[in-house]
Amino acid sequence: MIFLDNLINGLSLGSIYAIIALGYTMVYGIAKMLNFAHGDVIMIGAYIAFCGLQYWGLPPVVAILVAMAVCTLLGVTIEGLAYRPLRQAASLAVLITAIGMSYLLQNIALMIWGANPKSFPRTFINNSILRLGGLSMSSATVFTILTNIVVMVVLNLFISHTKLGKAMRCVSEDRGAAELMGIKVNRTISATFAIGSALAAIAGVLLCSSYPILQPTTGSMPGIKAFTAAVFGGIGSIPGAMLGGVLLGVIEIFGKAYISTELGDALVFAVLIVVLLVKPTGLLGKPVREKV
Amino acid sequence: MTEIQQAAPLLRVNELHVYYGAIHAIKGISLEVYENEIVTLIGANGAGKSTTLNTIAGLLKPRQGTVELNGAVISGLGASKIVPKGLSLCPEGRRIFQQMTVRENLEMGAFTRTPGEIPASLEEMFQRFPRLKEREKQIAGTLSGGEQQMLAMARALMSRPRLLMLDEPSMGLAPILVEQIFDIVKELHDTGVTILLVEQNAQMALAVADRAYVMETGTITMQGPAQELLHNDAVQKAYLGS
Numbered sequence: 323m324i325f326l327d328n329l330i331n332g333l334s335l336g337s338i339y340a341i342i343a344l345g346y347t348m349v350y351g352i353a354k355m356l357n358f359a360h361g362d363v364i365m366i367g368a369y370i371a372f373c374g375l376q377y378w379g380l381p382p383v384v385a386i387l388v389a390m391a392v393c394t395l396l397g398v399t400i401e402g403l404a405y406r407p408l409r410q411a412a413s414l415a416v417l418i419t420a421i422g423m424s425y426l427l428q429n430i431a432l433m434i435w436g437a438n439p440k441s442f443p444r445t446f447i448n449n450s451i452l453r454l455g456g457l458s459m460s461s462a463t464v465f466t467i468l469t470n471i472v473v474m475v476v477l478n479l480f481i482s483h484t485k486l487g488k489a490m491r492c493v494s495e496d497r498g499a500a501e502l503m504g505i506k507v508n509r510t511i512s513a514t515f516a517i518g519s520a521l522a523a524i525a526g527v528l529l530c531s532s533y534p535i536l537q538p539t540t541g542s543m544p545g546i547k548a549f550t551a552a553v554f555g556g557i558g559s560i561p562g563a564m565l566g567g568v569l570l571g572v573i574e575i576f577g578k579a580y581i582s583t584e585l586g587d588a589l590v591f592a593v594l595i596v597v598l599l600v601k602p603t604g605l606l607g608k609p610v611r612e613k614v
Numbered sequence: 615m616t617e618i619q620q621a622a623p624l625l626r627v628n629e630l631h632v633y634y635g636a637i638h639a640i641k642g643i644s645l646e647v648y649e650n651e652i653v654t655l656i657g658a659n660g661a662g663k664s665t666t667l668n669t670i671a672g673l674l675k676p677r678q679g680t681v682e683l684n685g686a687v688i689s690g691l692g693a694s695k696i697v698p699k700g701l702s703l704c705p706e707g708r709r710i711f712q713q714m715t716v717r718e719n720l721e722m723g724a725f726t727r728t729p730g731e732i733p734a735s736l737e738e739m740f741q742r743f744p745r746l747k748e749r750e751k752q753i754a755g756t757l758s759g760g761e762q763q764m765l766a767m768a769r770a771l772m773s774r775p776r777l778l779m780l781d782e783p784s785m786g787l788a789p790i791l792v793e794q795i796f797d798i799v800k801e802l803h804d805t806g807v808t809i810l811l812v813e814q815n816a817q818m819a820l821a822v823a824d825r826a827y828v829m830e831t832g833t834i835t836m837q838g839p840a841q842e843l844l845h846n847d848a849v850q851k852a853y854l855g856s
C-alpha cells in the first residue's frame with residue numbers, strides 16, 4: 323500500500339514536471355533556446371490564481387483562466403521584448419538574457435507580493451480526500467494526473483492536426499524551409515511561448531494545490547527539475563518531456579521514500595547524469611544532425 | 615525572343631549586393647527573367663548562385679539593390695510574404711521536412727493558400743509525380759534521393775508559383791534520375807511555369823534553357839541565349855570540360 327501511495331504521489335509530482343517540461347521542450351524545439359525564465363512564469367501564474375481566489379473573490383475556474391491569460395501575455399511579451407531581438411545572436415547571449423529574465427520576474431513578484439510565503443487557498447482541486455480500497459489520496463493528486471493526461475492528448479492532437487501545430491513542426495525542423503512555405507516564423511515562435519506559458523499557469527496552480535506554499539522562488543526548483551526532465555526525455559521532443567517528467571517525479575518520490583529524504587533531489591540529477599552518459603540525446607531525443 | 619523581352623520582366627534583379635557579415639558574396643548583379651522562359655544561372659561551386667536565389671526568395675536581405683516581381687519591389691519583405699506573391703524556391707539540398715509524411719510536406723507547400731484549393735493541387739501533383747502518390751503516407755526522410763527531389767519540387771509547386779526557382783535539383787542524383795529531373799523541368803515549362811534554374815550540370819542546364827547567365831565569384835561574367843553559351847569557347851573550357 324505504501325508502495326502504491328508513493329507511486330501515485332510520484333505520478334502526480336511527475337505530471338507537474340511533465341506539464342512544465344513541455345514549455346521548455348517546445349520552446350527549445352522551435353526557437354532553439356533554453357528559456358530559463360519558464361519556471362518563474364509558473365510562479366507568476368500561481369500568484370495570479372492566488373490573487374483571484376483570495377482577493378478578487380473569483381470562482382476557482384475563472385481564477386485559473388485569468389492566470390492562464392496573464393501568463394500567456396507574459397510569455398509572449400518576454401519573447402517579443404527580450405528574446406526576439408537576439409534571434410541572430412550567439413546562444414550564450416540568449417541564455418544569459420533568459421537567466422536575467424528569471425531574476426527579473428522573481429524580483430517583480432517580491433516587489434508586488436513581498437517575501438512572506440502565502441498559503442495557497444483550498445479549491446475544488448484539493449479540498450477532499452479520495453479513498454479507493456485501502457488507498458487514500460488527496461483529490462489534488464488525482465486531479466493533477468488527470469489534467470496531465472488531458473494536456474498530453476490535446477497537445478498531441480494540436481501538434482499533429484492543426485495548421486499552427488504543423489507550422490511549429492516545420493519551424494522546429496528547418497526554419498528556413500518553413501519560411502519558404504510562407505510560414506511566419508516569428509508568429510509561430512510567439513504562439514509557442516503562448517502555449518508554454520498557459521501550461522505554466524496550469525502547472526503553477528497544480529503545484530500550489532499539492533504544495534500550498536507560495537513565494538517568489540516557488541518556481542525555481544520545479545523549473546530546474548522540469549528542465550532536467552525535458553533533457554532526460556530528450557529536449558525538443560514532446561513525448562520525451564512527458565515521459566521524462568513523469569519518470570522524474572516517480573524517481574524523486576521513491577528516492578525520498580526508500581533511500582533518503584535529503585538526497586531525493588540529488589538523486590534526480592544523478593539519474594539525469596547517468597542517462598546523458600549512456601544516451602546523450604535523452605530517452606526519446608533524436609540524434610543531432612549537424613547541418614553542413 | 616526579342617518580342618518577349620520587350621514586355622516587362624516577371625523578375626528583375628537590380629544591382630544586388632549581398633554580404634555574409636564582412637564577406638561580400640554578391641557584388642552588384644543584375645538579371646531578368648521573362649514570363650514563360652527557362653533561365654539558367656550556372657557557375658562553379660561558391661560563385662554565389664544559391665546566395666542569389668536565397669536573396670530573391672527573401673531568406674537573405676540584400677545590402678544594396680532591389681528585386682522586383684512583376685514590377686513590385688519584393689526585396690526586404692521576407693520569404694513568408696514573398697511566397698503568396700507567386701515566387702517559390704526549391705532550395706539546394708531539398709530541405710524537405712524529414713519527419714513529416716509526403717502528404718504533409720505537400721500540404722505545407724500550400725500553407726498560404728485557402729484550404730479549399732488544396733485537394734485539387736494535391737491531385738495534380740500526384741498525377742505529375744505518381745511515385746509520390748504511392749508514398750503518400752510515408753515519412754519523407756525515408757524516401758530515396760530522387761524521390762526526395764521530386765517531393766521538394768512538388769512542394770514548391772503547391773503554392774502555385776508564377777516563377778519557380780530550382781537550386782541544383784540534380785545534385786547527388788544518378789544520371790538516369792538527372793535526366794528525369796530535367797524532363798520534369800521541361801514539362802513544367804510547357805504547362806506555363808516560368809523557371810529560374812541554378813545548376814552545376816551546365817551542359818544539361820544550357821540544353822533546356824532559353825537564356826543563361828554565368829556567375830563567377832559574385833558577379834555575372836557572361837549572359838546570352840543558352841544555345842550561344844553552349845557553344846562559347848570560354849564557357850566550354852570552364853564549365854563543359856572540353
Ligand SMILES: Nc1ncnc2c1ncn2[C@@H]1O[C@H](COP(=O)(O)OP(=O)(O)O)[C@@H](O)[C@H]1O
Pocket residue numbers: 634637639657658659660661662663664665666
Ligand atoms: N552562411 C554563410 N556564411 C558565410 N559565407 C557563406 C555562407 N553561405 C555561403 N557563403 C559564401 O558565399 C559564397 C557564395 O556561396 P553560394 O551562394 O553558396 O555559392 P554557390 O551556390 O554558387 O555554390 C561562397 O564563398 C560561400 O563560401
Ligand SMILES: [Mg+2]
Pocket residue numbers: 663664665706782
Ligand atoms: Mg549552391
